[in-house]
Amino acid sequence: MSIDKLVEVLLYAVPSLITGGVAYYLFDSYFKDQQNTRRWLLQKDNQKEALPLRLQAYERLALLLERINPAKLLVRVAPINDDKVAYQNLLIQHIEQEYEHNITQQVYVTDDLWTMLLTAKNTIIQNIRKTTLDASVTNADQLREKILSNLLDGQSASSLALSFLKSEVSEILG
Numbered sequence: 001m002s003i004d005k006l007v008e009v010l011l012y013a014v015p016s017l018i019t020g021g022v023a024y025y026l027f028d029s030y031f032k033d034q035q036n037t038r039r040w041l042l043q044k045d046n047q048k049e050a051l052p053l054r055l056q057a058y059e060r061l062a063l064l065l066e067r068i069n070p071a072k073l074l075v076r077v078a079p080i081n082d083d084k085v086a087y088q089n090l091l092i093q094h095i096e097q098e099y100e101h102n103i104t105q106q107v108y109v110t111d112d113l114w115t116m117l118l119t120a121k122n123t124i125i126q127n128i129r130k131t132t133l134d135a136s137v138t139n140a141d142q143l144r145e146k147i148l149s150n151l152l153d154g155q156s157a158s159s160l161a162l163s164f165l166k167s168e169v170s171e172i173l174g
Contacts, residue, residue: 055169058168064101065117065159068158069159070128079144083139088128128147
């Protein structure tokens with residue numbers, strides 16, 4: 001094979017390879033764009049279905065925070081007898097039941113919110129236990145009064161978590 005023949009073959013082959021490369025690039029770009037469009041449409045459809053579930057989770061968590069708020073908890077859960085430790089355990093049991101009933105909602109909310117909610121729950125329990133250890137509290141009714149008076153000193157942990165929850169919902173809704 002002579003050099004002239006080789007050059008002639010290259011002159012025909014190079015434009016064909018360039019045309020083939022450009023065609024491949026264009027088709028590849030087109031198919032990737034179509035795939036991205038389909039993925040976006042699927043996400044959009046999923047958002048329509050997921051948003052109501054997320055909002056329902058936020059509603060349930062708001063209800064949880066309201067129910068474990070010490071001011072409302074003490075009104076709802078009356079002491080059975082005068083034993084302050086028994087009343088402390090009853091209050092903590094109600095808080096834990098509320099929490100366990102809503103534990104699956106963490107799937108729908110951010111980690112920051114769930115951490116805030118868990119911190120609020122633990123802070124409320126800790127405050128109840130701390131108040132029970134107070135020597136001036138001798139019975140369940142005094143425990144109730146002391147917990148309520150401690151609430152007057154500052155904002156409750158459940159109120160702070162509820163504010164955080166509301167701000168997160170407002171970000172979602174725009």
